[in-house]
Amino acid sequence: MVDTTLSGESPGASSAFGKASCSDWRVRVDQLVEAQRSVAIALPINVLLTLLCAAVAWHAGATRMALLWLAASLSVNIARGVLQWRTRGRRSAATPPVTPAAVERQLRALWVVTLASGCAWATLPWLCALYTTQ
Numbered sequence: 001m002v003d004t005t006l007s008g009e010s011p012g013a014s015s016a017f018g019k020a021s022c023s024d025w026r027v028r029v030d031q032l033v034e035a036q037r038s039v040a041i042a043l044p045i046n047v048l049l050t051l052l053c054a055a056v057a058w059h060a061g062a063t064r065m066a067l068l069w070l071a072a073s074l075s076v077n078i079a080r081g082v083l084q085w086r087t088r089g090r091r092s093a094a095t096p097p098v099t100p101a102a103v104e105r106q107l108r109a110l111w112v113v114t115l116a117s118g119c120a121w122a123t124l125p126w127l128c129a130l131y132t133t134q
Contacts, residue, residue: 028103032087035110039084046117047077057127069127073120080113 050073057066087106 025100025103028100028107032103032107032110035107036084036087039080039110039114043077043080043084046080047074050074050077053124053127062127065127069120069123072123073117076113076116076120080117083109083113 050070054066054070054073057063057069087109
């Protein structure tokens with residue numbers, strides 16, 4: 001198990017979680033670790049699907065929209081990859097960030113890039129509408 005005490009503070013001390021208990025801190029750390037694992041699994045798949053979707057649109061003659069969508073989607077994936085590298089870095093999954101504030105920041109950043117990825121994928125029907133029939 002990971003030591004979740006904060007630089008000499010007791011586990012129930014006031015922190016970014018307010019008067020959070022040690023179990024709240026461990027839950028948030030576990031959430032961050034699992035979110036990082038899921039991004040590590042999903043990111044290569046997401047990039048591959050992005051390239052395939054753009055290639056299909058390109059082949060169907062929707063070159064400009066394919067390039068725009070490809071640029072938007074790859075930009076989000078690059079941001080997700082950079083965030084993954086920065087938040088996880090060379091730490092193992094068993095070594096969480098040091099403070100509750102760092103955990104909250106990293107979870108919020110992962111949430112933002114995941115939302116951006118979802119928004120990019122939500123535009124895919126407009127791309128498909130250019131080369132499919134009703």
